[in-house]
Amino acid sequence: MTTDVTGLHEEFDGERLPPGQRKTERFPVLSKSGTPDWNPETWKFEVWGAVEEPLSFSHEEFAELDSVTQRQDFHCVTGWSKFDCEFTGVTFPHLADLAGVEDDAVHVMFHALDGYTTDLALSDCSREEVMFVHEYDGEPLPADHGGPLRVVTPHKYAYKGAKWVTGVEFLTEPERGYWEKRGYSVTANPWAEERYS
Ligand SMILES: Nc1nc2c(c(=O)[nH]1)N[C@H]1C(S)=C(S)[C@@H](COP(=O)(O)O)O[C@H]1N2
Numbered sequence: 792m793t794t795d796v797t798g799l800h801e802e803f804d805g806e807r808l809p810p811g812q813r814k815t816e817r818f819p820v821l822s823k824s825g826t827p828d829w830n831p832e833t834w835k836f837e838v839w840g841a842v843e844e845p846l847s848f849s850h851e852e853f854a855e856l857d858s859v860t861q862r863q864d865f866h867c868v869t870g871w872s873k874f875d876c877e878f879t880g881v882t883f884p885h886l887a888d889l890a891g892v893e894d895d896a897v898h899v900m901f902h903a904l905d906g907y908t909t910d911l912a913l914s915d916c917s918r919e920e921v922m923f924v925h926e927y928d929g930e931p932l933p934a935d936h937g938g939p940l941r942v943v944t945p946h947k948y949a950y951k952g953a954k955w956v957t958g959v960e961f962l963t964e965p966e967r968g969y970w971e972k973r974g975y976s977v978t979a980n981p982w983a984e985e986r987y988s
């Protein structure tokens with residue numbers, strides 16, 4: 792079953808195509824550096840910080856978590872949007888429940904294999920459409936698009952979705968990620984054109 796969340800722009804009082812974006816049929820690849828190698832034997836995904844139960848999953852263990860499939864739009868801050876991506880993965884709220892988020896957690900940092908980081912308020916992550924994705928259009932997520940595992944954030948510009956994600960850190964005070972340190976918006980709402988801060 793596929794849940795269609797391409798209508799979420801209504802919540803932000805915007806059109807499906809956010810202002811200043813153009814629609815592309817391709818799925819461009821955008822990375823700060825190249826596509827990192829990963830080893831299925833040693834790959835780990837970890838949850839730590841302000842949680843009751845820090846978690847660590849092998850690739851096999853992560854694959855056993857409950858997955859859902861959603862149809863989502865994807866908005867890159869450089870100006871392209873791709874509609875109707877089918878992503879399969881584990882929702883952020885499900886993973887947060889497994890770890891038990893502490894009451895004083897307010898912010899989240901995502902960590903990735905290429906050294907990329909990105910930060911987002913916990914309230915912006917606690918949504919069913921924020922997912923840890925391992926399949927795209929029914930196939931294993933291609934390495935260029937962040938395989939084996941990436942985050943997607945259809946209500947935010949796509950730099951909030953860490954490719955090659957290896958961990959989630961729950962923070963009691965906001966910290967800044969890779970692009971956020973370089974002047975990109977922390978909140979990144981495409982319908983308010985929050986590109987820079
Ligand atoms: N680990 C990592 N994740 C990343 C990036 C990156 O450089 N490294 N780039 C971000 C940016 S700016 C965008 S637009 C999307 C691009 O995803 P795509 O290459 O699948 O289109 O990934 C985001 N996640």
Ligand SMILES: [Mo]
Nearest residue numbers: 867868869950
């Ligand atoms: Mo981007």
